[in-house]
Amino acid sequence: MKIKIINPNTTWNMTLEIEKVAKKFARPDTEITAVSPDSGPVSIESMYDEALAQPGVLEEIKKGLKDGFDGFVLACFGDPALYAAREVSDIPVIGIAEAAMLMACMLGNKFSIITVLKRITPMMEEVVMKYGLKSRCASVRATDLSVLELEEDIDKTKEILLEEGRKAINEDGAEVLLLGCAGMAGLDTELEKELGVPVIDGTVAAVKFLEGIHDYGKKTSKILAFKPPEKKLIKGYPKILQP
């Protein structure tokens, strides 16, 4: 199958890192293509950033539908534009926050999310609530590193992740940890070894779920919440984004 991973921010070296990790765990017969939209913020750390990332994400979805992809991954832990993307695509679209949480539910009783800046915590909690998984979430913990700082000093990043991970386990009752930012791609294995609990990279989880859903032939339900958008003029946007 052909999977298109959309990194909703416009930092391509992060996009390539995400692609590398996805390819590592994809099946041999799965083609992975990761892209960043033409427009949008270089990192997503606020609801403002999210709002301005969404049109670019939707454009990539529309392009991907034309290009014959079989599944989409939204690789930003806030799952920006996920439900809007499902409206325009009957091909499955999976967000990495969603995928990480759902996989965690099969491996432990409660999970914790380790995210970037503290200011993002309420956004993460809203996502957990929206998916109905509040009772499965032990905590949302912040490293207080920005998205782009994550890669600046990788040793410091790991150290802080380990520290917050240990607190999530010992103080909050977490049994599975979720990497709360696509920019943490590739750190799951090492953290898992140190901490002794499953650590999930949502990008990998989303790719594996897409492969399974594709094999099973299932598509997005189009009868209520994810009906295609009504035909209408949307001013100021290119033709491809007109419904």
Add this chain to the structure above:
Amino acid sequence: MKIKIINPNTTWNMTLEIEKVAKKFARPDTEITAVSPDSGPVSIESMYDEALAQPGVLEEIKKGLKDGFDGFVLACFGDPALYAAREVSDIPVIGIAEAAMLMACMLGNKFSIITVLKRITPMMEEVVMKYGLKSRCASVRATDLSVLELEEDIDKTKEILLEEGRKAINEDGAEVLLLGCAGMAGLDTELEKELGVPVIDGTVAAVKFLEGIHDYGKKTSKILAFKPPEKKLIKGYPKILQP
């Protein structure tokens, strides 16, 4: 005080209607200006529409801050970009869904929302849940009219609103009804007379709340969820939208 009402869709005759109603109930010393963004859908009836309406809304917020407004109203019942707008503005921003629900809480035990297309129901329910008001919401009911159909045959629109309103009252236990679309502006009084329960137009509620909050001198809390967005490049957007 100076209030800027942003109708997130680009249908200016609806914007003018909203402005008219707002002015009717604003205090004499309140200046009301209603606008539509330059970009965005002619009506908002899906999460896709919402996603593409948000950049235009945020641009109007940014412009409004420069223009010295004292408060903003987002006049679309899904409150699109509300939390993002609060990040960029310390001046209060109020959504009409939020305002209608909160005013309803002071007038009755439970409220119902009468919205447009059935497909919007899950979006409304998500908004109710996000604000934490699920236990106060008796039901979300749909007329299954589109936003632009509302004004096509005003008598039919009223009739359907009355019918759904009666069901909300008699079957669901609603004590207050909320007009679930800014395009229903001006219908509250008539419905109220027929149905014998308070019917709230969120635009009016938002204006009155802004006036009160302004008198009291309160502003948006900027310490956690609504911190200003981090400085960064946002590709493909004009200068005014750069954080």
Add this chain to the structure above:
Amino acid sequence: MKIKIINPNTTWNMTLEIEKVAKKFARPDTEITAVSPDSGPVSIESMYDEALAQPGVLEEIKKGLKDGFDGFVLACFGDPALYAAREVSDIPVIGIAEAAMLMACMLGNKFSIITVLKRITPMMEEVVMKYGLKSRCASVRATDLSVLELEEDIDKTKEILLEEGRKAINEDGAEVLLLGCAGMAGLDTELEKELGVPVIDGTVAAVKFLEGIHDYGKKTSKILAFKPPEKKLIKGYPKILQP
């Protein structure tokens, strides 16, 4: 408009303080009258106190209806007799706990309440739950000062409020603070300056909401929860309290 503020306890110097604050923020064309009932406890710090305060509150509501008031404020943070008052009055009645919480919802994601004695904490939590706002409440914190101690050593009171406020912000995630006792009237501005977050005095919030609701012409819904009480004999109470 004419607003009657009922301080449910019988300590008139507190009543006058509340009136002063309310007048400070009321519009010029709003008349404010604050009273204490003839009967009831000198301070309300238990459910027992609350139970014995309620008949006096209801008597003041009934008198106020005769006297042609346009709105009522119940100025005790437990909102005693609020729903009973709404049954006897179609004129809006707003409790200060309710008003403070609802205004907080428009200024921040989560609020905390700073109350008096620790024993009151469960009462406050019950009020939050009753209004359906549990997911918006970061915490209820107690100063462990009694209502009447609040004014004994005002500097100590402020110090303790600041300390609990800081904990609410840093440990609980509060973005807005609510003065959890009408006896704290007037301390909002100073605390706000020190703490850098909105601090809300429910009395002011209630007055501003009443003014807005009055302008909009809305009244209490009388069809279900707040129907007028049935005609019947109520033994041991004066004529004015007979339904």
Add this chain to the structure above:
Amino acid sequence: MKIKIINPNTTWNMTLEIEKVAKKFARPDTEITAVSPDSGPVSIESMYDEALAQPGVLEEIKKGLKDGFDGFVLACFGDPALYAAREVSDIPVIGIAEAAMLMACMLGNKFSIITVLKRITPMMEEVVMKYGLKSRCASVRATDLSVLELEEDIDKTKEILLEEGRKAINEDGAEVLLLGCAGMAGLDTELEKELGVPVIDGTVAAVKFLEGIHDYGKKTSKILAFKPPEKKLIKGYPKILQP
């Protein structure tokens, strides 16, 4: 043991009926005394009625403590003044709504409450929520008879109760029914025979629970929510009601 049943309304023939039923199921060594307060409404069908019933109830609690009772039952399905009564009494106080619900939890998965006037439904729902038992409550159904009408035409009353009971079972999934008014005392057996599910009279449940708690020697916890009220002047009330 000596149990004092307080019927919070002032209709003594209902009080005597309640006493009769309680005595029927009490142990031989349990002394039952049922009273109505001197003050209060002849029936309780609103929050207003409830507010004016509470001082009389608390006076009976205070008298009962002097008279050496070992337990109190509040025999009105809204459990008026229950928590206030627990503050003044370390001797157990049980409300009949509470008792009926808790016994139902041991006999079935979900219960329904059959109450009197429809307007009382929101009060009942609030009581269910306050006790945390929302997930155990299938429904609250109203006969739309007033409290005093219940006894006017006993055959009609039974018929309506049967009809609502059947709907609760067949449409709402109820497995146990609760008589939602002390004035329905004595109807449990007959309804149970007809409907084939346990039907609980909260007065009996409360008496049986008090006997058990008394044997076990347990008393109300006095350390937080139910601490004794602070000493203070309560204006307009007799000496016995001063804390």
Add this chain to the structure above:
Amino acid sequence: MKIKIINPNTTWNMTLEIEKVAKKFARPDTEITAVSPDSGPVSIESMYDEALAQPGVLEEIKKGLKDGFDGFVLACFGDPALYAAREVSDIPVIGIAEAAMLMACMLGNKFSIITVLKRITPMMEEVVMKYGLKSRCASVRATDLSVLELEEDIDKTKEILLEEGRKAINEDGAEVLLLGCAGMAGLDTELEKELGVPVIDGTVAAVKFLEGIHDYGKKTSKILAFKPPEKKLIKGYPKILQP
């Protein structure tokens, strides 16, 4: 009445201890018989243990029905097989976790459970959630002693229980404590004396509730969740366990 207490584990000296405590608080006319099943683990400290304890428990229920008992107590704090037992018995069956929680609801606003190994905490939380009492539960705290260690050094056990009890009271807001393991039988009185809050042994609570329910003549509702199991072959089990 005749009550059969089933200790779901196979450690008879614990069974005898439970019987002793039950007899101490049972009425003179109540016959208490405590047994352990023939099969099952010597202690129950995991969901695995629970699964293997259940057939033995159900066999004892079936035997008890033949032997004419009037009520059953399941004396393990996870209430294993409680709902299955209710399916096969119209005679009331009460679990000690359920009984302890429900009695606590009548004595305080919130309770805490003090259990054995930390690993059991999620099981306890699931039981609380299943009964719908999450909002009444202040915390579940673990001693990290195993069931059989409880009796090895009784002084150390008490000390740890006191320590966790104090934390539950001071840090979590507990007003009533529940002995979270049948193996703690008999420790309630002493802990209560030290801690100044009601401490409940679920076995006693269950016995007292059964006596009350028996007097009142109520039985398990058999119409939905607790219908008798369908007739069918169950391979590998003795005749008595065939439905």
Add this chain to the structure above:
Amino acid sequence: MKIKIINPNTTWNMTLEIEKVAKKFARPDTEITAVSPDSGPVSIESMYDEALAQPGVLEEIKKGLKDGFDGFVLACFGDPALYAAREVSDIPVIGIAEAAMLMACMLGNKFSIITVLKRITPMMEEVVMKYGLKSRCASVRATDLSVLELEEDIDKTKEILLEEGRKAINEDGAEVLLLGCAGMAGLDTELEKELGVPVIDGTVAAVKFLEGIHDYGKKTSKILAFKPPEKKLIKGYPKILQP
């Protein structure tokens, strides 16, 4: 990878049917083996049946661990012994109810479960609540066919499933339907074609999730809820079931 599917009931022709469906959707390199335990009921339609099915299920898990399987599926929609199985196995174990619900969350906003007998409805609701997915579940609907009746008249079965499916969609707001019994294996495709919404067979979902989790190298978290059971004697069970 090698997957062992355990059909918790002892009806082998159902087991073979399940195996057939699983093999149809498994990858070529996945080996599927489906078994029924030696002991247990011929169908599972009550909590009693479930309790007696669990030891057999756990024995098959233990055998499977010795036989080198890489993943387990529990193919009964109540997921009996799922958490106990996770305690004894670090190899992933997935229940079909869990798998169906989690896959549904990626395809629609709300799902409904179509189950067998009405009496099973509360069990299903408990499972939904246990997994924390109550807000995602539109309804649980019953066909009122028994498990073994499902295959007796396959046309009638389909007809009833279609009817309940339509009600779930039109009345309850379901967007995805879950086959609520392993005995419905193979009916998903046909129902999906008729109803126009995704219909999920949990067995297939579980197999696909296991393949994905296996590729990713994740295992059950063993640090809290799913720690291995403590070593101890379990009377009356064969050596393989001793921890």
